[in-house]
Amino acid sequence: MSPHVLILGGTTEARRLAADLAARPGVRVTTSLAGRVARPGALAGEVRTGGFGGPEGLAGWLRAHRVDVLVDATHPFAETITANAARAAAAASVPAIVLRRPGWRPGPGDDWTRVRSLAAAAETLPRLGRRVFLSTGRLGLPAFAHLTDLHFVVRSVDPPEPPLPPDTEVVLARGPFTLADETELLRAHRIDVLVTKDSGGEATAAKLTAARERGLPVVVVRRPELPAGVTAVPDVAGVLERLGFGPA
Structure with missing residues (x-):
């Protein structure tokens, strides 16, 4: 058999x-x-x-x-x-x-803040910057919905459903994304801080390199x-x- x-x-x-x-x-x-x-x-x-x-x-x-x-x-x-x-x-x-x-490990030049949850990431954001690239998946967006003073850029394969932060810009796209793609997204949207989950792997790591090269802080949610x-x-x-x- x-x-x-x-x-x-x-x-x-x-x-x-x-x-x-x-x-x-x-x-x-x-x-x-x-x-x-x-x-x-x-x-x-x-x-x-x-x-x-x-x-x-x-x-x-x-x-x-x-x-x-x-x-x-x-x-x-x-x-x-x-x-x-x-x-x-x-x-x-x-x-x-x-x-x-x-999981990912920080390298020379990285400015990472590790947190245990999306809720903890949301608490950390106001002191790091106003324009946020939120790369945590569309299902985690409600954890940030109460942050009314920040501008969020969210990239997703499918349109996210509410609740969302009130000032949210959605970019519909499917990866993988190159370093040039991620660098241009951070530049074009004038991003101050990146939020991501510690997914690991090379397929989504280019955003971390782009953040490092632009001197941006990164909030990394630890995996369970x-x-x-x-x-x-x-x-x-x-x-x-x-x-x-x-x-x-």
Whole structure:
């Protein structure tokens, strides 16, 4: 019987893993997307969209579809999904692997303030500048909605829904973005401060380099801790090794 791998996706790494596994003879791969992006890019293998109905629903899906391995390759800030996946895998007796790219580290010339939450980031902003590039994802915008004296630039694939800060400018765009793209955005919008989550990875790191080169402060929201007893694999190669596969 062909092994069936379920990937909880939505990240660049999940896309790469699906493509690698789908290219291997005899491997069935299904990627599950939460459905938060209206027009996700094409994915190799089978794709399902929408929630499972909590850990019990996911455990039932794992059993019903005879999943052999669950790979949680969701965003580092998808805290609830990761917790549910760990519980579901244990309940269904399915081996689970968490794929998490390493977080960012400041380098020479960086002016970072690390905070534990979006609410803490909002408290920090008034002393750092008035014009804010808010790069935390459209679902986190309500945490900043009470800041009436700041101008926010928000970039998103899909239009964000309220509540939003009253003085918000939305830029609809899909990455990846180059250093030249990010430098021009900061210049054109006269940005004073960048706010971002510690997502890690190269795909969205250019904004940090652009902020450093322009001498701008950056507020970095720390990623949540993994559930107790759960450890992460840092890259696709590590997952393939855990699955017993070499390079495709």
